[in-house]
Amino acid sequence: MDYILYEVNGAVGTITINREKALNALNSQVLDELNATLDAVDLDTVRCLILTGAGEKSFVAGADIGEMSTLSKAEGEAFGKKGNDVFRKLETFPIPVIAAVNGFALGGGCEISMSCDIRICSDNAVFGQPEVGLGITPGFGGTQRLARLVSPGMAKQLIYTARNIKAAEAYRIGLVNQVVSAEVNEAGEVVVSAKDALMAAANKMAAGIAMQAPIAVRNCKKAINEGLQVDMDQAIVIEEKLFGDCFETEDQRAGMANFLEKDKEKKLKVVPFKNC
Missing domain, CATH: 3.90.226.10 (2-enoyl-CoA Hydratase; Chain A, domain 1)
Structure with a gap:
């Protein structure tokens, strides 16, 4: 080069x-x-x-x-x-x-x-x-x-x-x-x-x-680019397909499991209010 x-x-x-x-x-x-x-x-x-x-x-x-x-x-x-x-x-x-x-x-x-x-x-x-x-x-x-x-x-x-x-x-x-x-x-x-x-x-x-989930980022780029070339009804179908393609991937499973685990830990840390 x-x-x-x-x-x-x-x-x-x-x-x-x-x-x-x-x-x-x-x-x-x-x-x-x-x-x-x-x-x-x-x-x-x-x-x-x-x-x-x-x-x-x-x-x-x-x-x-x-x-x-x-x-x-x-x-x-x-x-x-x-x-x-x-x-x-x-x-x-x-x-x-x-x-x-x-x-x-x-x-x-x-x-x-x-x-x-x-x-x-x-x-x-x-x-x-x-x-x-x-x-x-x-x-x-x-x-x-x-x-x-x-x-x-x-x-x-x-x-x-x-x-x-x-x-x-x-x-x-x-x-x-x-x-x-x-x-x-x-x-x-x-x-x-x-x-x-x-x-x-x-x-x-x-x-x-x-830092973000790579499959999701790629699908977002594809959805935006392809969606801009068609009308809204067709664009939504493109989005639905790419949305669905994210499921059953390691990124999706790990990302959602991590979120749910953090949410669970957050709830466990909440101290109930008690009247004195």
């Missing part, structure tokens, strides 16, 4: 797009390596993934314009399909994926973050779909996921104007779940950088997810 780093700490895996000199821009090789990395994740041990970009300046600045500039119509469509296939794999990945967004998340960077389940960003993050300024449309799912995440009207405004937005506005419109700032001391000196604070917050959330 030239451009993708992957490390595992306990039940949390971290994928880093490591093309810092190019602001982690996505070219065909990066997409191929990301696809291969996802295929190599050990789903028996890893319960949550974090996706981030190398360095302080950029999460992913977009797709590689140098590579795209000479593409024919057919080649452009094929490049869009390559990106969409990888992003769809990320979106439907069995375990939750948290995007830890630092700096630029433009074009393909915004699109790959939207393929993740949860987005946490540093306060220096910048989001946008600037493609129309380059004479193209968002090609890695931007026209579809942005409208679903925020609203059709807001998505159209951002896409038609090619306007970038900062972290605070991304949070306000619901594009990100959390904004993290650098930590400073009383003298105003930075003691924890924005990137380090971001990764700490992402790891804390990932660890919290990894």
